[in-house]
Amino acid sequence: MATEVLPLSETVCINDALTDDELRSVLAKLESDQDKELFGLVCKRWLRLQSTERKKLFARAGPHMLERMAARFSRLLELDLSQSVSRSFYPGVTDSDLSVIADGFKCLKVLNLQNCKGITDKGIVAIGNGLSSLQSLDISYCRKLTDKGLVAVASGCPKLHSLHLAGCRLVTDKVLQALSKNCPNIEELWLQGCSNITDSGLSDLVRGCRGIKFLDINKCSNVGDIGVSSVSEACATSLKTLKLLDCYKIGNPSILSLARFCKNLETLIIGGCRDITDESIQLLATACEFTLKNLRMDWCLNISNSSLSCILTKCRNIEALDIGCCEEVSDAAFECLTSRQSALTLKVLKINNCPKITEAGIGRLLDKCNSLEYLDVRSCPHITESGLQFPDYCRVNFTGNLSEPDVLL
Numbered sequence: 001m002a003t004e005v006l007p008l009s010e011t012v013c014i015n016d017a018l019t020d021d022e023l024r025s026v027l028a029k030l031e032s033d034q035d036k037e038l039f040g041l042v043c044k045r046w047l048r049l050q051s052t053e054r055k056k057l058f059a060r061a062g063p064h065m066l067e068r069m070a071a072r073f074s075r076l077l078e079l080d081l082s083q084s085v086s087r088s089f090y091p092g093v094t095d096s097d098l099s100v101i102a103d104g105f106k107c108l109k110v111l112n113l114q115n116c117k118g119i120t121d122k123g124i125v126a127i128g129n130g131l132s133s134l135q136s137l138d139i140s141y142c143r144k145l146t147d148k149g150l151v152a153v154a155s156g157c158p159k160l161h162s163l164h165l166a167g168c169r170l171v172t173d174k175v176l177q178a179l180s181k182n183c184p185n186i187e188e189l190w191l192q193g194c195s196n197i198t199d200s201g202l203s204d205l206v207r208g209c210r211g212i213k214f215l216d217i218n219k220c221s222n223v224g225d226i227g228v229s230s231v232s233e234a235c236a237t238s239l240k241t242l243k244l245l246d247c248y249k250i251g252n253p254s255i256l257s258l259a260r261f262c263k264n265l266e267t268l269i270i271g272g273c274r275d276i277t278d279e280s281i282q283l284l285a286t287a288c289e290f291t292l293k294n295l296r297m298d299w300c301l302n303i304s305n306s307s308l309s310c311i312l313t314k315c316r317n318i319e320a321l322d323i324g325c326c327e328e329v330s331d332a333a334f335e336c337l338t339s340r341q342s343a344l345t346l347k348v349l350k351i352n353n354c355p356k357i358t359e360a361g362i363g364r365l366l367d368k369c370n371s372l373e374y375l376d377v378r379s380c381p382h383i384t385e386s387g388l389q390f391p392d393y394c395r396v397n398f399t400g401n402l403s404e405p406d407v408l409l
C-alpha cells in the first residue's frame with residue numbers, strides 16, 4: 001500500500017509543532033556529546049536551546065568573550081579555565097575575568113582555575129561574593145592568593161564540598177577556621193605545600209567539618225600528631241584518604257589514632273615520616289584489614305619485616321604498596337605467604353632501594369599474586385632481568401625508564 005504524501009501546503013514544521021520545553025526533552029535524551037553538537041546545527045533556535053542547556057565548558061577567553069559566553073550559556077554548571085604548567089598563555093586569566101564570571105554564571109557549581117597564576121585576592125573575592133551555588137573550586141598553584149580572598153570564598157559559598165589549595169603557600173589557619181564556620185559540607189580538601197597550616201588549624205577545621213573524606217596535607221611541615229589525631233577522631237566514619245607525605249613531625253600517635261577511629265580508611269600516604277615504627281603500622285593493618293587499599297610508606301626507615309608481613313596477611317584488599325628505601329625489609333617479610341593463604345590482590349608494589357630483598361622473596365610473592373601490574377625494583381642489586389620469569393602483564397621497572405602509576409602520589 002503506497003504511503004500517502006501530504007501536499008506541501010499541509011506539511012507541519014517541527015519548530016511550529018514543538019515547544020522549547022519539548023525540544024529540551026529531545027536534547028536531554030541524546031547521550032553522546034557529538035549528537036548534542038549536531039542538534040545545535042539544525043537551526044538558530046535549536047542552537048540557542050543547545051547553548052542554554054550546556055552544562056560544561058572548557059575555555060580560553062578574555063572578559064569580552066566571557067560576557068558573550070555568559071549570555072549564551074546561561075545555565076552552565078561547570079567552567080574550566082585551568083592552565084597547563086608547561087603551556088600557558090599570556091596574560092592568562094585575570095581578576096577582570098573572574099568578575100565577569102561572578103556576574104554572568106550564577107548557576108555555576110564547579111570552577112577550575114588551576115595554575116592561573118595572574119589572579120589575586122580581588123578576583124577571588126568577586127567569586128565568593130557572586131557564586132553562592134559553587135560546590136567545587138580548584139585554585140591550585142595560584143600563588144598570589146592569601147587568606148583575604150579565600151575567607152571571602154568560604155563566607156560566600158556555603159555549599160562548597162571540594163576545595164583545591166595545593167601550592168597556595170600564603171594560606172594560613174584562618175582559611176580553615178572560615179571553612180569550619182561556613183562550609184560544613186566540605187568533603188575533599190587539598191592543602192599540599194601549604195606550610196603555614198598547623199595543628200591548631202586542623203583542629204579548628206574539624207570542629208565544623210566532620211564529614212571530610214579526602215584530606216591532602218602532603219608537605220605541610222608544621223602539621224604534627226595533634227592535628228592528625230583531631231582529624232581522625234572528628235572524621236572517624238567518613239575519612240577514606242589521608243596524605244601526609246614528608247610531614248616529618250608525624251609519628252606513631254597519628255597512626256595509632258587512625259587505627260583506633262578510622263575503620264573505613266582506604267588510602268594512606270606517610271612517605272618520609274621517619275618516626276613511624278612497626279608497632280603502629282601493625283595495629284593499623286589489623287584495624288583496617290578490610291578497607292585499606294593503598295599504602296605508601298617509603299623512607300619510613302624504622303619499618304621492618306614484621307610490618308610488611310602483617311600487611312600482606314591482614315590487608316586482604318591491598319592493591320598498591322610502596323616500601324621504597326625501607327632498607328631493613330628483606331626476603332623474610334615474604335615468608336608469611338604460605339600455601340594456605342588466599343591469593344593477594346596487589347597490583348602495584350614498589351621496593352626500590354631495598355637491597356636485602358632478592359629474587360627468592362619476589363618469587364614467593366609472584367607465586368601468591370597473579371594480579372601484579374607494576375613492580376619497581378630499582379637499586380635492588382639482587383633482582384635482575386634474567387633471574388626471574390615475570391608475567392607478561394606485569395611491568396617491571398629496573399632502571400627508571402617506565403612511567404609510574406599515580407595511585408600512590
